[in-house]
Amino acid sequence: MxxxxxxxxxxxxxxxxxxxxxxxxxxxxxxxxxxxxxxxxxxxxxxxxxxxxxxxxxxxxxxxxxxxxxxxxxxxxxxxxxxxxxRPPQPLPGVPEAIAALRAADIKVALTTGFDRSVVDGLLATLGWTTGVLDAVVCVDDVPAGRPAPYMIFRAMERTGVRAVADVVVAGDTRRDLEAGHNAGAGTVVGVLTGGYDATDLGAVRHTHLLPSVADLPELLGVPVSAATPGTSSVE
Known part of the structure; x- marks a missing residue:
């Protein structure tokens, strides 16, 4: 689960x-x-x-x-x-709905990034993702080493109270995202094709699934997007 x-x-x-x-x-x-x-x-x-x-x-x-x-x-x-x-950043199409759907299904959602906290705080404010949207945000300066080390994933587990890495799904658009997921022992490691890698390049890295977008993640996990309701937890 x-x-x-x-x-x-x-x-x-x-x-x-x-x-x-x-x-x-x-x-x-x-x-x-x-x-x-x-x-x-x-x-x-x-x-x-x-x-x-x-x-x-x-x-x-x-x-x-x-x-x-x-x-x-x-x-x-x-x-x-x-x-x-x-040119202010924007959520990728369908992603806010997917995040809301996951959280409505009692799946916690954490963001991890190779950015340091000073960049991320401004980015999340621009998106309006400061409260009620996510359960945790882990930046590279929160851990001893960035990807492909698994530490940001473990810190996300710590902050959300999740203890079993087999119950974690990791999704990202780069090879390092997938390598970090594998190094953490995540139960599901998903490559998404919304970034700089195509299916051939990203698929060459160990993974469990390739998807067009994070917007497709609820369907993979059997979560109906129509069930999405705004969350109440704040970003840590």
Whole structure:
């Protein structure tokens, strides 16, 4: 029985039009690297500071100075903030209804993300997802390591009181999302095709299901979307 759905944010539940990866590329290019599209894609779903470090190391052939990483991370934040102000992120079609349906069926819903808390707070406020919509939100700076480590999933379980990982469904649009779900031992690991990977690339990673969207998750779990009612729990 599913007790908790752990969902990624960008590209999985939220359409931010790839702004995060445009900002990431711009920041590392400004810092002296020349990443390819494939290089950027390799870091999808990762801790963004870790991604910047990895891309700069690859581009310069040496471990970057921490001050350079911090400067590029600050630049990334500024670029992403500007992008979000210009074109505010929106929920992907059918996702709010799917989240409400899951919670109406007594399935808790948590978001996890490679963003740090300062980005996520503003993003959720823009979406109107600050209270009554989710049961928990776990950011990469809440745990010792980001994906593919399973720690954000375990922290979501801790915050929602779910004890059996077999009762957890993990869904995301990147390879790291699926790897984290597998590393956590989640009972259901779902790849969704609303992000930067197609079915061939995402399907190459260990998973239990591939779906067009998180909007299809209630049907997979036998939950009628028509049963959806607004939740009452607040985001932690």
């Amino acid at each position: 599913t007790a908790l759905a752990v969902l990624d944010i960008a590209g999985t539940t939220v359409d931010e039009r790839g702004a995060v990866y445009t900002a990431l590329e711009g920041a590392v290019v400004a810092a002296g690297a020349s990443p390819s599209t494939t290089d950027i894609q390799r870091w999808m779903g990762a801790d963004k500071k870790e991604a910047i470090t990895g891309l700069l190391e690859q581009g310069k052939g040496r471990v970057p100075n921490p001050s350079v990483v911090e400067s590029a991370f600050t630049d990334f934040h500024a670029r992403l903030d500007a992008a979000y102000r210009s």
